[in-house]
Amino acid sequence: xxxxxxxxxxxxxxxxxxxxxxxxxxxxxxxxxxxxxxxxxxxxxxxxxxxxxxxxxxxxxxxxxxxxxxxxxxxxxxxxxxxxxxxxxxxxxxxxxxxxxxxxxxxxxxxxxxxxxxxxxxxxxxxxxxxxxxxxxxxxxxxxxxxxxxxxxxxxxxxxxxxxxxxxxxxxxxxxxxxxxxxxxxxxxxxxxxxxxxxxxxxxxxxxxxxxxxxxxxxxxxxxxxxxxxxxxxxxxxxxxxxxxxxxxxxxxxxxxxxxxxxxxxxxxxxxxxxxxxxxxxxxxxxxxxxxxxxxxxxxxxxxxxxxxxxxxxxxxxxxxxxxxxxxxxxxxxxxxxxxxxxxxxxxxxxxxxxxxxxxxxxxx
Amino acid sequence: xxxxxxxxxxxxxxxxxxxxxxxxxxxxxxxxxxxxxxxxxxxxxxxxxxxxxxxxxxxxxxxxxxxxxxxxxxxxxxxxxxxxxxxxxxxxxxxxxxxxxxxxxxxxxxxxxxxxxxxxxxxxxxxxxxxxxxxxxxxxxxxxxxxxxxxxxxxxxxxxxxxxxxxxxxxxxxxxxxxxxxxxxxxxxxxxxxxxxxxxxxxxxxxxxxxxxxxxxxxxxxxxxxxxxxxxxxxxxxxxxxxxxxxxxxxxxxxxxxxxxxxxxxxxxxxxxxxxxxxxxxxxxxxxxxxxxxxxxxxxxxxxxxxxxxxxxxxxxxxxxxxxxxxxxxxxxxxxxxxxxxxxxxxxxxxxxxxxxxxxxxxxx
Numbered sequence: 001x002x003x004x005x006x007x008x009x010x011x012x013x014x015x016x017x018x019x020x021x022x023x024x025x026x027x028x029x030x031x032x033x034x035x036x037x038x039x040x041x042x043x044x045x046x047x048x049x050x051x052x053x054x055x056x057x058x059x060x061x062x063x064x065x066x067x068x069x070x071x072x073x074x075x076x077x078x079x080x081x082x083x084x085x086x087x088x089x090x091x092x093x094x095x096x097x098x099x100x101x102x103x104x105x106x107x108x109x110x111x112x113x114x115x116x117x118x119x120x121x122x123x124x125x126x127x128x129x130x131x132x133x134x135x136x137x138x139x140x141x142x143x144x145x146x147x148x149x150x151x152x153x154x155x156x157x158x159x160x161x162x163x164x165x166x167x168x169x170x171x172x173x174x175x176x177x178x179x180x181x182x183x184x185x186x187x188x189x190x191x192x193x194x195x196x197x198x199x200x201x202x203x204x205x206x207x208x209x210x211x212x213x214x215x216x217x218x219x220x221x222x223x224x225x226x227x228x229x230x231x232x233x234x235x236x237x238x239x240x241x242x243x244x245x246x247x248x249x250x251x252x253x254x255x256x257x258x259x260x261x262x263x264x265x266x267x268x269x270x271x272x273x274x275x276x277x278x279x280x281x282x283x284x285x286x287x288x289x290x291x292x293x294x295x296x297x298x299x300x301x302x303x304x305x306x307x308x309x310x311x312x313x314x315x316x317x318x319x320x321x322x323x324x325x326x327x328x329x330x331x332x333x334x335x336x337x338x339x340x341x342x343x344x345x346x347x348x349x350x351x352x353x354x355x356x357x358x359x360x361x362x363x364x365x
Numbered sequence: 366x367x368x369x370x371x372x373x374x375x376x377x378x379x380x381x382x383x384x385x386x387x388x389x390x391x392x393x394x395x396x397x398x399x400x401x402x403x404x405x406x407x408x409x410x411x412x413x414x415x416x417x418x419x420x421x422x423x424x425x426x427x428x429x430x431x432x433x434x435x436x437x438x439x440x441x442x443x444x445x446x447x448x449x450x451x452x453x454x455x456x457x458x459x460x461x462x463x464x465x466x467x468x469x470x471x472x473x474x475x476x477x478x479x480x481x482x483x484x485x486x487x488x489x490x491x492x493x494x495x496x497x498x499x500x501x502x503x504x505x506x507x508x509x510x511x512x513x514x515x516x517x518x519x520x521x522x523x524x525x526x527x528x529x530x531x532x533x534x535x536x537x538x539x540x541x542x543x544x545x546x547x548x549x550x551x552x553x554x555x556x557x558x559x560x561x562x563x564x565x566x567x568x569x570x571x572x573x574x575x576x577x578x579x580x581x582x583x584x585x586x587x588x589x590x591x592x593x594x595x596x597x598x599x600x601x602x603x604x605x606x607x608x609x610x611x612x613x614x615x616x617x618x619x620x621x622x623x624x625x626x627x628x629x630x631x632x633x634x635x636x637x638x639x640x641x642x643x644x645x646x647x648x649x650x651x652x653x654x655x656x657x658x659x660x661x662x663x664x665x666x667x668x669x670x671x672x673x674x675x676x677x678x679x680x681x682x683x684x685x686x687x688x689x690x691x692x693x694x695x696x697x698x699x700x701x702x703x704x705x706x707x708x709x710x711x712x713x714x715x716x717x718x719x720x721x722x723x724x725x726x727x728x729x730x
Contacts, residue, residue, distance in 0.1 A: 027680065205680050206681045218662070219561050220584070221560065221618020222618070224620050252587050297558065300677060300679065304677050310669050311667075312675060315582055316570050321583065322582075328593075
């Protein structure tokens, strides 16, 4: 996607540095952070310099490759295992993170096991790059499949940011919007601001400005009313983990949006590459939900009238908060899951279909 | 309710000045604003120095009395009508405002119609004071009736601020909590932060701190998850207008909370004095919904780390927002309406019962 006329991915490798768009500074400043080793990459994932399912996955894969590049030959396995553990500990809900780490580990195992450390390093970098490229391609195809569901003139509601910033390119929930617009359709987007970190008003709105897509920001409590009043045609959100039964973990606030969509008779779609599916997770109850610092709720970060990035406290000093980062939307509320292999139902059968399509593609590669 | 050991109402008359707790400065500073005439009072209502159903009603009644005190004898009727129109134009959804203005106008009509301007002035002040006293007493009784619904150990979820700051004293939604605690029950409150103006994290949390009630602040999108996980026993909210069929207008975000409560099988109560009922409003569709400045969504006010009250922008410069202040919760989602005359069903019959109880009390006075 273009930023000020230049095409960017959100995450890419330059030498052994991982370059990441610093999403904490958007929409105010566009800056690229260089993470020189796997520790810096893990920190960038944990502090949400990079966030979003696919972008976390790609960063995790590249971070794992950095760990392999750094590993000393006399303690190779222990160093790599330690790097994997450090990267895994950054964001507990993000399935794409574990998916990418596991893929890089699997790719290095044969050469490293015969003492071919140079071969393992090449394999790690190649696999991490392949994960990032696959993510971008999967999201492009999610756009193609999803655009068929978006009618001309559609008013789409979305929660949080599942645009290209959340992936390597294109995005999941916003990819059908971008594809529909490229097909000449008119699309309007209702943007949930998405407290506590305001990824809707800060990131989704910024992406839509870059792409020239008409939109309005709503407080999280307001989108249900617009659905009830007939001013929303469909909801599309992303996901951080999809269980084998079709339950969907996504940014906190997604579940009440799904309830409001059902009540209004509006289709509620989840857009996600199959890398977000966790086949080992039987249902939403088994998805670990990350709880973040209460200060994210008690303070709001933004730019003051003098242009300074600053935080303001919005609660009395003695008050505490709870801050679960994700919620679980039961499969029954999901009209369909838009994957790179087409739209599948949010059922065990639908999830199995998507996974076998992935396996088939894997064996063809 | 006590603030730093001293009992306060939210709104009271001193001479011809209306004194108002400046709710825009809470929870950071406790200050009382003096509105010297009805114009200043109207401004304080419009800019939300005073807000909340009963507090707006009391301020509107006192503002109307100020208008009557100011009115010149040679243009009495025109001046009073102009003051009424100015006060009515401040907050279009707030039923208590119209209720109070109409009561003061009705009280002055007999003396003014025979040229007894002094009598009209006395009647206006007395009626405004009576409205404020009735509000405090109604809220106290809402607490008594509501406390019976609150079990020991209850975890109550509430949205926005319908505490004593929203009324003259005691509050509506929080009054049952305060009463239950005075009965020796343990009560925990989940506080929705209530974007865009954060009346939950700023006002409800501050009240609960003053009263020593354990609580945690949640982002608006998070309370549905806590309901689904079995961590909420009941929801109690206030209301800005109740239609004759039991539909309820309240702060934006109330409707999705009601949907989540139904899905979780949790009772959803509305606490409101009968002055909030609009018998001329057949259903929620007929309730006018105030739309406020989009900047309330695009900016957040709070206190920065240097102690300054400041605002921060959380969206890109080109992005706009929509800002409806209220939503409508359909009667079918409301388990009961806690009024000063007891709990009634959110049905035409329940509303009629509450109104006849009010009429009977009126004739007894």
